[in-house]
Amino acid sequence: MPSTRRSGRLSGVRITYANDELESNSADETSKTPRNKGKEQVLDDYSDEEFQAPPGEEEEDDDSEDDSSQNEDAATENDAEGGEVGAALEVNKGSRRRHKAPKISQPRSTQKRQPGGTLALTGEETHSRGTWNPLEQVGKSVHLQATFGLDERDILAILYARDRWSRGIDSTFPTRVSLDEAQSLQDYKYGSTFGAEPDDLKRETSRGWDWYYSDHFGTRPRDWQRVESIPEREARQTFMPAPQGGMHTVLLGPANNQKGFTLDQYDVLNFGDAWGEARGRRTTDQTQPEKHKKKRQGWIINLGQRVQCAAWAPNQTGLHQYLAVAAPITNVQKEVYPDPLKDHAAPAFRPSPPYPCALQLWSFKADKGDSITKTIDMSFTPKLRLALCTDWGDLRRMAWCPIPREPRDEDDTDAYKDIGLLAGVYSDGYVRVISVKISRDPNKADYYRVHSPVFQAKPPSTVCTCVTWLSTSDIAVGCANGFVAVWSIAPLSVQPQSGSKISSLPYVYHPIHSTYILNIASAFPTYPHLVVTTSMDGETRLSSLADCEKDVVDATRMRVGSPHLTYSPWLQSFISSDENDFVRLLTLRRFYTTTAVARLPSTISALATSSSWHPNVLLGCTGGSVIATNPLRRLLHAKEKQWQQTWFSHTWARGEEPRSSGTSRFYDGYRAESISLLRNMMGDRKLINGTMVITIYEEQTHITTLSWNPNQSCAGWASAGLGCGLLRVEDLAM
Template identity: 50%
Template sequence: MPARRSARATGPRIVYTEDPFQSAGISDGSDGEARTPKVKGKRARKDDSASDEEFVAVSNEEVDDAMEDDEQEGETAGNDDEVSGDGDDMEIDEIGGNAKRAATSHPRFRKRHRDGTVAMAADQTHSRGIFDPKEHVSKSMHYTLAFGPDERDMIAAIYVRDRWTRGLDSTFPSRSSLEQAWEGPDYRYGPNFGVDPDDVQTERTRGWNWYYDRDLGERFRKRQRIETIKETEARRVYLPPKKENHTVLLGPVDNQQPFPLAHHESLDFGEAWGERKTRDPRDEETHKIREGWILNLGHRVLCKAWAPHQDGLTQYLAAVTPITDEQKKDYIPPEGESSSFQPSQPYPSALQLWEFKGKKSGTYTNTLDMNTKPKLRLVLCSDWGDIRRIAWCPVAREKRDEDEEEAEKTIGLLAGVWGDGKLRVLDIKVRRGSEETEFVKVHSPVFEAKPPSTVCTCIAWLSPSDIAVGCGNGFVAIWSIVPSSEPNPHPYFYYPVHESFVLNIASAYPAHPHLITTISMDGETRLWSIIDPRSDSVSTVRMRLASPHLSYSPMLQSFCANDENDFARVLPVRRFFTSNTIGKLPSSISTLAPCSFWHPFIMYGGTGGEVMATNPLRRLLYPKEQLCQQMWFTHDWSQGPVGSSGVSRFHEGYQAEKQSLARNLVGENRPVSVTITTIYDEGTHVTALAWNPNRPCAAWASAALGCGLVRVEDLAM
């Protein structure tokens, strides 16, 4: 083993002295020459050149004097003839001037702003990073780092803080907060998440002019060709077959009751709970402890979404249930099933649109109407493979006279990714005043596109006419759905953002629609700009096991996702390279509810049947704030007799609990190198979650399970 050597300099130490004879100009040298004067606080030089190891100790007053000397350097250089004194004095002045200039050029003496940042010159581009908001910064500085210095972002954050940081809103939205969100000052940019109100109104009106145009709009709507089919054909080919009743156990833990639930039937699970007394003596109606609906769709739900911009009492929920493996055997070729990187076989598939009724519960909010059962309103059938992703257009549309003149009611534009790898957009409409279920088959949509040599994997709306699509080869494509003369539309943006399969994509709409976040199969989560994707790009911590769950919260100005350790996290747009943990599930996270525009609550679902909700706003405003999380319900499923849908059991009534996010607690005996993952039955999984995007029904939540059940409940407390 080599010997350790000291890093100290060898040789005799330099001694600094003050010689009075030298100050008087008298030298004791034998050759009669004067020594080189020494300056206090400076090492002796071996030559006239400055060394990198020199250090100058000066006071603040000397630094100020040196800065003044630098400003007058030009004048001094031009008056050399007027300088008086002998050669020794000149040498002392030059050495002292160099020492002061060396002190002022040191980084610790650079000019700084009031917040402590270095005042960079216009021609300097070097940056040493930004402050860590968790250490040694004020609250005002933390707001700036988390939300940005622009007043629009800051006002939007203050608007949310003043309405959603009360203790009652720690896990689920309260009805009082939902009511108060309509009242009080709006801070101009607050309700629009930092967007100017005039721009929002322009997007609601002029942004949809192409849809109502006599030329473009008419050609756009005529592209969609549908025909009515018989109910027997739709249920035999495009929907999963009927099974025996699904048994559901509901009620208090010590007194649960079984309820049979038939295929495509609904159940009021409030029947298993008793009635509660209201505090308002004027309220004559009786209310149950819990109110909500459970639907039996007969098979695993792949995806679902509430229809936006429905301000009335009628709400629509779109859900997708694929056909069973037995039904697919007739379409599988002899060589076997294709992979996710290639188009699948043209399996039959169907999109179900369910109708729910609400009733007034407050001045501005609605609750579920338990006297009117939900019904299947529309079934859209197609032969393009399984429907893997659906997304309603989130951009609001101002109602016009043309909408009321049509015989059908327009629900909205729905984009989807089918198994054949194509992106399609459907214009969803239902007949006015009809009480029967409509069964139709779609032959061609209003828009259809496919990237070259790959398949579409995920979608995100950017505007009323632009859609971003993730691809199987790591590219991202953006199309405009406005009709053009080209038979096969080409994307106007096509860029390799990742090197592998894009799992999910989300846009920072409406404040920053040009900023897009994508998650790839290689574990990379990247935020980039459409304007310059090569330069304007940043990544967060890479995951070993990629997770496809991603959504943007306009209220939090952050992207919501999860990591490989089953922790829920938020990624602020201004600090995307860091993540804030906001919760943890006891099982692997299997789904994430798209973030709402009307409250900041985040909801996650797990493979163990748990649904957890929390409000991460406090953590963003105050990094050391303690958060709470609460279970909505937990679900267990067991297989029943052959031909039945099985038995499901719900546990509910959980209390809010403080989050314990520490991975290694002090004093806890844990195996260090052992990782345990519990595998649950597919019927137990939570496969899809969704908040209602409409303001009067913002507290309505729906959860889909692997056994085919869908639970809808108003969670406003």
């Protein structure tokens, strides 16, 4: 049996032999000191030295001087004997022993602060950062100043948002009560303008549009656009997607009792027919006909092809609302157009052939009511009011000019109603601005072929990829070579032959990234000169157009670039996505840090442009789900629970027939849920046996585009475009 292993340390006092008398005396005195007692005494001395006195200072108690005077005689005797160890362990009866403790590492102490929250620095210390450290535990007032700035305009703007949208009922979808209170609560002067000067915004809505109505060059810019009316048959056969030959089946309604509908191309479906009537919603007035309101109300339109982009027209104060939609033609239709640059570069970095494309403008109507917030009038079937046909390639991005325009006398004398200016990026590499006008007859649909727009431009040796508005006459464009170009569409010179504006050089053309720019957004209306760009190299960068060399801030770099980006004036932050299906918030004052505000079940594929009437965010993913959340409470208080709610979930399946458009199933009625925003947590739905997996969904299942209605009366309206060609419009205000 093997012997028990024992420690090799000696339990007793180690015996030493020395010839020197002094060493032997000191060793004897040392051996008389108990081992444990000496340790306790040393620890007691350390506690007196280290935990009672502040770091860097030596504090002595009242009897320290007596101890030092009594120890002088003993120290003199020990020096005479030459016994340094004996002097260190000499016990003086009736007095406290003081030992010089060895220098050990101290725990980090809390730094002192001034009453305002700033660090109390001594004369020798310096402060290298321009803002407070957000990782430190600070008060709420200091947190607001560190996040939104010290200027009263920024603080009052976020207080204005907090008073309206920090309630728990608005955690996911906006409510009608909060939307209707927009004009009754105090605006703090800068709240309704989001920190901008009210006089400046008012001047921009009036004098900012003088260039558009001016006839200084003989013709007004609003008349520069040249269009030609074409037959409806030609527009549908050439510029719109060709029918795929089969009906599209749609299943929706309650989960246990869904109904099936079939839609042909450009058919419109009221999906409220699949739901029962809502309780307590009938009209009690005997003079009016009884109205039956369904539990869910909205429209589904079959465009027949993947919805590339969609955006609601701003500055519409009437009952009619307009939604601009673009759906590219099919690949079979594109085969007849040769591509001479096919073998020269990747499709994203070169101009495409002149594919035909049509910009469709659909009309919806709001229901009359006494409240500010309107619902959708389900008795009015949506109609196609305008189709602008072009041969400039696919329309990849579109952006309406968001600046309001005060009505003028010229608007009433025009035979057509002016909807607004629409900037678009086409696959031939150009950025173009189109003036969208429709007939004043609500039952008429116009089909035009656009020969020349109000403005068009293209950077040298590259193509445009994304666009955003800076003012009524300035647009910023991202390019495939990493440059950002800024053009002014205000009149500088005019071609005498056609009257259209000459494509001038950009007055800002600067390299921001080293490769393809995926998206660009401006901090309008507070700081329109600040733009954020995302690139294929994973960089997200905030730049000032006043000085692109010095005024640059980088966010955390990702391994995969994000094509989704928008600025929310309510949050004073940019909203984007990351590589792990999280939605991140990039505050303007703390752009170098990110805050996770939502988590999606699959890869993010769509992000709605932020609304100027509520801070709620709408997100779509490749799995077919659309998520809504309000990041304001988490932005103000980092420990608040974050809630999100699913608008609907969509799934597409192939049909039995070869030319069938397939079958789409919708699920509605999801509850709000509190989510965890921790990364790499146990039980992650994407971890299977310790391996990260990603699910690949059908392209027709994807959510391709989302859009909030930017008008106050219909701020709760939202649209969602799907990969299978369906377009869903619904009022989400609760």
